[in-house]
Amino acid sequence: MPRFSHVLVLIVFFLHACSSSSQPVYARYANCPPTSYVCGDANFTIGYPFRVDSRHDYCGYPGLYLSCSTSNDTNSLALTISNNNFYVTSINYDNRLLYLVDTIFAGQSCPQPYVNTTIDAGLYRASDRCTNLTLFINCTAPSSPIPAIYDVLCLLNATGQHSYYRLDNGTMDNVLGRCSSTVVLPMAQDAATRMVNGELGFGAALQEGFSVNWLPGTGWCSNCVSSGGRCGYNSSAPRAHTCFCPNGTFIDSCYPTARSGTGKPSDRWKSIIGICAGAASFITGCLFITLWYHSHKKEVIDAKRVEAIIKKHGSLALRSYTYSDVKKITKSFREKLGQGGYGTVFKGKLLDGHLVAVKVLSESKGDGEDFINEVATIGQTSHVNVVTLRGFCVQGLKRALIYDFMPNGSLEKYIFSESTTATTTETTLSWEKLYEIATGIARGLEYLHRGCNARILHFDIKPHNILLDQDLCPKISDFGMAKLCPRKGSIVSMEGMRGTIGYIAPEVFSRAFGTISSKSDVYSYGMVLLEMFGGKREKSLRLDSASDTYFPNWIYQHIDQSESLMAYGVTNESEEIVRKMMIVGFWCIQTMPEDRPSMSRVVDMLKGSIQELSIPPKPCLSSPFDLIVGSCATSSVYIE
Template identity: 35%
Template sequence: MGNPGAFHRSITLQSLTVFSLVAVLAADHVQGLDDGCTPFSCGHLQDIRPPFRRRGDPGECGVEAYELGCTSSKATIHINTGTYYVTAINYTGSYFWVVDPNFNTSSNCPLPQRNHLAYGYFGEIDSVSPPGLRYLVTQSYYRACFANCSRAVAKNSAYKPVACLSAKNSHVYVWVSYYGCMVEDLEPYCGCLANIPFGNEYSPDWLQLQNASYADIIQVISKGFTVQFPVDTTGPSASMKLRKNINLCLNNSISYFKEQSSGASIVNWTHAFFWSEVHFLECVTQYSNDHYYTTPFVLVVVTILSVIAVPKFFFVLCRFLLAPLAVWIFLAYKYWKTRIIIDAVEKFLRIQQMIGPTRYAYTDIVAISSHFRDKLGQGGYGTVYKGMLLPGGVHVAVKMLEGNSNCNGEDFISEVSTIGRIHHVNVVRLMGFCSEEMQRALVYEYMPNGSLDKYIFSTEKSFSWDKLNEIALGIARGINYLHQGCDMQILHFDIKPHNILLDNNFVPKVADFGLAKLYPRGDSFVPLSAMRGTVGYIAPEMISRSFGVISSKSDVYSFGMLLLEMAGGRRNADPNMGSSSQAYYPSWVYDQLTREEAGEISPVAADMHELEKKLCVVGLWCIQMRSRDRPTMSEVIEILEAGVDGLQMPSRPFFCDEGHIHVEDSYHFTSELTAVSEEELSVVSEENDV
């Protein structure tokens, strides 16, 4: 072992060095707000003092974050990516007025610049660069929100039309809101353009502006809004002495530590380790009656003492008490969790054995799979092997769940309990299972044609459009059976091409119920804990309840994404496409079909097969952002069974504006909900082809 005294000495020396820098930086910050610099003029503003400064001023004058740009008539300041006019500064109230340049021109139809937003929904300046601006806060509680809608809004709405910005298919509105442009306030066919604060804390209540006209709202906005800035209460001599004496006390403490730690006795080492900060406190106490030292001085001293003493205390506590205790608790927890999982699975399986599929011993699984000789694929939960049941010679697929996989006891119980009681032509059949301690396996009927993904993503067309429509109809019937055909409603939560298997006749079967959950039929509310699924197919309400409640409509969304991939013969999200407008297939195909519906010439839509269009339209209906706008699976079946005549296009299922936001912008926004990451693609490509 090394010398523990040397180790602890190194720890304390490092901490003292770090917090010496903290003290210097703190003193520098106070000195940076120094008001001893010469006042200056900028534009029409006179007698400007720190924290404001001009470019080229000495470093000790003002703060860089508050640097003003000056012309003959204007003073400007950068906030976030935008430039604003500074119209007045109130040092008594510690705030200044700013105006968006768009509202200080001769333009008769101004609009805030979207990429220059400098404020959040709750008033805080949304900026961390430069650092000083993160302390700026607007005093206004209210926002003027601009939105662009694809069709007109009802006249009795709070939306006020902006005729000068509107066009034939683009209707611009403005309204006054307390929270800003929120998703809940937008109509389904509207997108937020910008929102800007106005006035200060004494401005008229926003309810008074509800019935105001567009001209009245613009008049209020054009006056700008107020922004607070930090207040400096120290002078130049105080900040210099603060910095000098803190450095002096820190140097004395380091000398004291070196002197004590040079001794070999335990007493000297203890004094060095535990009394260094006490020595520092005694030093600064000598200056406690000095009138120069106010709140900044006390704050810096307390910060240094706390950050030196607290880590050393926790180091000793963790070294001799918490570390052994944490190891013991971790081992006990792992043992307890393992026993709980095993006991829960065993209790369930004793009941399941009387009503469900056959339970096999692990030795039987080894024999069925011929000692795991014929591997079919590798999945996220384990490895799949081909096997045979004797007598009879029935081929099966054996999924071995690995002990270190993500499949815990709850997922295993979920799969056995749901699929074990299902008998439907479009749902894969679970023929048996094995559970001996942590050795678990699932025995399925064998699907010789593998999963759907290897056919629809193939470079060569594998199926005719009639066959694709037939496969889509079979998948829909299987999902509808899970939703409506059982005593309990079964929500799959992971509908995707890889989980659709094909038998000898290419009849589709829904598979992989590891994420499925049972709920009472007709119950439209599902707990938030059910939020799960595969990125690219997961419904928006699984991420945020603002899109609706989690229900069977969540499976409808995933099915819609599956239909679009079947029709397009490619993954929905593919940034590597040659044309960036085609990177997100649902958005691209929606644009093509709506162009044709509007009477425009769309060569792509003209060349599409009528069944291809049908699958795309049904898929677009299924992926509506709000769950209430999607059809049920039984309604989807009726549409797929019917002809293509009379099938109408749904509203745009993306958060983007048709007139001003391009498809590639829609792709980037929607990627949070639907884009398949490279990591997810690698997992999907490796999963089994049962």
Template identity: 40%
Template sequence: MAPIYWLFWAWWLPLKLAVVVAEQAEGCSATSCGNVTISDPFWLSDWQMERSCGSPDFEITCLNDTPVLPSSVPSVGFTIMDISYEEQSLRVVDVCKLTLLQASNSCQVTVWNTSDKLGIPFKIDPINLNLVMYNCTAAAVARQGRELEQTRMRCGNESQVFVRTERSYDETSAMEGCDTLVVVPVLGGANGKANTSDYGQLIGGGFLLKWQRAPVSGSKRAFRKIMLIALTSAAATLLFTCIYFLIWHKKCKRLWFLKKTSNNNEKNYEAMIVSYGSLAPKRYMYSKVMKITSSCSDQLGRGGYGVVYKGRLHDGRLVAVKFLHDCKGNGNEFVNEVMSIGRTSHINIVSLFGFCLEGSKRALIYEYMSNGSLDKYIYSGNPKETLGWERLYAIAIGIAHGLEYLHHGCNARIVHFDIKPQNILLDKDFTPKIADFGLAKLCHANESKLSMTGPRGTIGFIAPEVHYRNFGVVSTKSDVYSYGMMLLEMVGGRKNVNSMAENSSKQYFPDWIYDHFAEDDGFQACDVTSEIEEMAKKMTFIGLWCIQILPIYRPTIVKVLEMFERSLDEMEMPPKQNFCELLEDSAHNMSVQSASSTIPEV
């Protein structure tokens, strides 16, 4: 019976594959998402679909009855408002730009120009205007006078970010004394002009995209279909002939292609990533990743997680490719990193360009950061000599902005759980970017506490409540604790764990910083001169507030940024911490835990 069984499969499978190929060649049937009709050449993707029925260039995802065109860079993408199939055009909204302007009263803008997020076959219709955002110096503002003042972004009287509309734009048309931040196409009014002060409304109104695809003749389509069916049938017949030979003449116990190549967890990882559809970062084949890294020829670093190599994408961009070790324990961290950082787009968050998942082969493709990680500067012999206090101070504020975005700027709140100098990368301009989201946890924006199955983080930076819940609930303030400890290391120029191991309990690192902060002689032990003592004291002051043992006494990251704007005279001295007293008073700790669970995140 067995030979007949396999011969049946050898006949049935080519027939089934031929039917599938024929269906795919016919294209997708028309459907709808919300009020928008989706038909050829566009097609609606669904993670439950067993196949795709159109070109990947025209894939659309339906989210909450809203059609979304994916972005070619790490981003949410474009909301489709309507499609004109006759004119081969569609009106879309750049979701990231609109969300950032509506959800924040700061002058932050996303780093990607809208045109950079569009690939073939789409191009921006010339009928659109260009909404250009500039960062201007005080001198430029004074020189431009009232005309420039009328275009100031509505995010504070001291804002130096301005907007204006232009019919055509290139770098030579930038205003003197102003750097271009981002260019967004928008539709003008009936007269082809637009009111710049309504920049939020202009972006919300969307802009026009045109598309064009190469025509495929009917004869070519039919020939392609016939060739695919013939090749598929021939390959399937050859395959099952080999299987028959292996089973009945070599007495193999299993079919080689049915051999289990991954455990249930790996299948779950695949399902989780597929469920995100077009919102997941770009996926690369392992062979493509090897080509990007020139077969792993330029190693950048090595750690417990794996090895990082330098690479280059087809468009010339330099990248850092992190290959994870072949082990069972990194699957959850891999999916965490892909899904959490894939949702972000911020100047202080490292960009994830793509990933690879083929069985046990896992890799993450990041933007290349030419100045490496922060730890190699602050732990060096003369850290302040390399960076300078002004740059170190700016790095501290940049990291806080990145955390503010993770905690409050995303659709889903992200708690990083591993903030430390090794996970802060610096680009060519020493702009800090938070990296390594393997331990991150996503939660709803209205959640004030997190449920966890066990502690996570790095010794020396883990908040007390992550280990011992009597201190309080786990929340975004757990990241604030790690950030505070990192601030103190940036000031002290030494690792807090080493200082604890090499000296007595009296030299507990935060106490060492606290004592020098309180002394009249200032920060001589930290190589701080009088000229920059204000910055060093402020970083220390904020760091000591952030590492308060009980999370209810720590500031939120929003409050931390406000503290950077104040003078030292406006700040109160934080209390010196004592672990032992708080551990002994368990009744007090339990009441604190109960109270902190009712305090909302700000």
């Protein structure tokens, strides 16, 4: 409850503002008109939220600094976003559109190198005038052309490997074989259409750039300008933005009669009365907000912290949605797909008809740590075997994540059910299909550990978190427990135990087994491989905390090639790949982390011949319930 003295201070402050309302034109209003700025052959109008050297800091929003950059004796307007440098070709204030070209692509017919384009999600969002181009670099050429996949002829390398591109975020399965890298680049929709039609070359299309909408100044700035004010920034203001008017500073707009500091005395008194009335309303609002805050204090999360981390790790491919948008996408949460401790997942549809799964997180989930992890990690990924995060919502206590919809559900339904409930017409998956799924999961983990700009440890690999698209292509999902590790050889803090009982590596339970690292994900992956075979066993032999038969022990007894697996539903044609999966699985669950292979090595083992694989030593296999001793202490994670 606010003290009376605090209210009195507010009243005195606004009375002072009322008495001084007829003073000369306010200095900051005079300092912040739109500015003509010449750079090279172009003349730009610079207004809020942008600033240049000739404009004061408070006339623009932090991070939106434009400069005239010189390159090859040419001057161009430049902007730095998330450590990426862009040339600004045009600014459209009516639609809040900024047209950008990556400096790497300027003046090159076949520009490279390529890296994912990241845009600060706290300042920008992708405009509806651009699309995403996914570029697959140095791939094994497919045996026949693939629809909607285009060869980039200028990137053909000396070893005969091709590079390809596709538009938007469709799935690729494994039709291209292995590629050295995959990146996502934004592109103007018009340029993309002309490139596909052969009217524009690949490099020329990239040089046409793309557009983004800037977020600072949305809504309130137009109100400020229309009322005769000039938009500005004030870090001490309630919402950081402010409206500079001839007679002072206001929250959103100038008062209608306060457009000038000079006028008839009657006009000035009307202005004074209007300002004082506004002051009284503001004080009433402050009291109401203060009372509401104190009554809900325990429920308020640190939304600024969430937004700051999203801003730091944001990607251009992510869109920020309001809670109202989320309700429209899900038709007021009509169709529920699932529910857990994290929240509830609903089916939805975007305006373009694309089906999505919307995860609405529970409001009681602490300070939003799982939400932060998921956006900060998966927001930086782009891989055929990692689920695509399309956007997020953070509005007060409301938090939601929007993913591509996976019509065939999770892998768990296929390996633990005799009659799957998935939408596929198959009732069970063949061993060949399970092998393809296992290989896809391995490639996805390999990408997370080695292929991202910042390395990612998942910490919760299990069948439930492997989703299957319409073609049964696996997608790693649920990054709520993940750790983002930006540097090789870095150590990060990890409090408590991460993961699901039965899939957690021994070192996560106790440091006596070794250091927590990417090998902890390898262990979980190995358990998933063994589950694929274990799910075919009699139900009485499945993992049960009360059972004396721990299923990896049971499987290890059948790893010897001298025993046929036909009794467990394995045909002669499938026996080699099943036995290979079992051997690789046991290499992955070796007790000590240093004895396990990396995910890159796992992919090679799965693709290679079984004759090249040796049977691993039998790990120290115990039920996970026997490994939990005492409480989990804070430990460190070493990233190899």
